[in-house]
Amino acid sequence: MDLKKLGFKITVPRLKILEMLEHAKSKQEHISAEEMYRQLLDAGHDIGLATVYRVLTQFETAGLVLRHHFEEARAVFELADDEHHDHLVCVKCSAATEFVDEMIEHRQAEIAKQYGFQMTDHALYIYGVCQGCQ
Amino acid sequence: MDLKKLGFKITVPRLKILEMLEHAKSKQEHISAEEMYRQLLDAGHDIGLATVYRVLTQFETAGLVLRHHFEEARAVFELADDEHHDHLVCVKCSAATEFVDEMIEHRQAEIAKQYGFQMTDHALYIYGVCQGCQ
C-alpha cells in the first residue's frame, strides 16, 4: 500500500481521496477539493471539507499529487506522474488535456540556462476552446 | 491621455495606479493589488483597497494590464505590452524575468492545432532560482 510507505496511516478519507484521484486520472480530469467533498457526501461518507484539504496538502507534500491554479481562484488536483507534462485548458468547459513536447522541454532548459536560472519546475498552459466546445 | 480614450474618467486613483504599473514595468516587476494599496497609503493618498481592485479589473478588461496567478493565491499585475511574453519566476525572491522564444511560440500553435484547439492564450512559467539568489 502506497500510503503506508509514505508514513501515512490508512484511513477512510485518505483511501477514498486517493481513489477519486485515480479515477480522475483515468479520465484525464483535474478535480477540485470541493468536488471531492461533494462526491464523498453523495456517497454517504461523513468526511469534512477540512480533511479533504488536509489530505490533499499532505499528498502534495509527499509528491503524490500536483496542485494547479490555472487562471482561476480555486485549485485543482491531479495524481502526479513520474513524468512531467503540460496542459491544454478549455476556457469554456475547463477540461484539461495533457501533452508533452520534447522540443519545448528542451528549449525551456536552454532558456533557463541562458538566464543563469536553476530551473526547478515549469508550467505551460495553452488556453483555448476545445474541439467539443466549438 | 490613454485613459480618456478608453472611456475612463481621469481620477486620482486611476492615474496613481497607472503610474505604479509603469514604474513596476520599468523595473520588470509584477505587483499585487495589496502592494499598490500599501504604497498609496504610504504616499498619503486616501484610496481604498476596493478601488485598487476595481481599477485593476477595469484596466484588465480594457486590455491595459495582465493579471497573473503564478502558483500562488494572490494575483499580480503588469502593464500589457503589445507583444506576448513568457516568464522566468524565481522561487526565492519572486522576481520575474520576461522572455520570448519564437520556437516555443511556434510549437505551441502547432500543438493546439494538433489537438483541434482554438488557442486564445497561453502562459509559460519557468520556475527556479535566479542568479542573484543562488
Place this chain on the structure above:
DNA sequence: CTTAATGCAAACCGTTTGCATAGAT
C-alpha cells in the same frame, strides 16, 4: 495505550459588492 487523523466551527486571506457620498465632465 499512544499518537496521529478527523469533524466541526471559527478564523483567515484575497477579492468583490452594496450603498451612500464625492467628483469628473
Place this chain on the structure above:
DNA sequence: ATCTATGCAAACGGTTTGCATTAAG
C-alpha cells in the same frame, strides 16, 4: 446637472487552523 467613480464596511469563496473527539498502530 448628470452619471460615473469612490470609500467604507460587509459579504464572499476558497482554504487553513484550533480544539475536543475518534480511530489507527
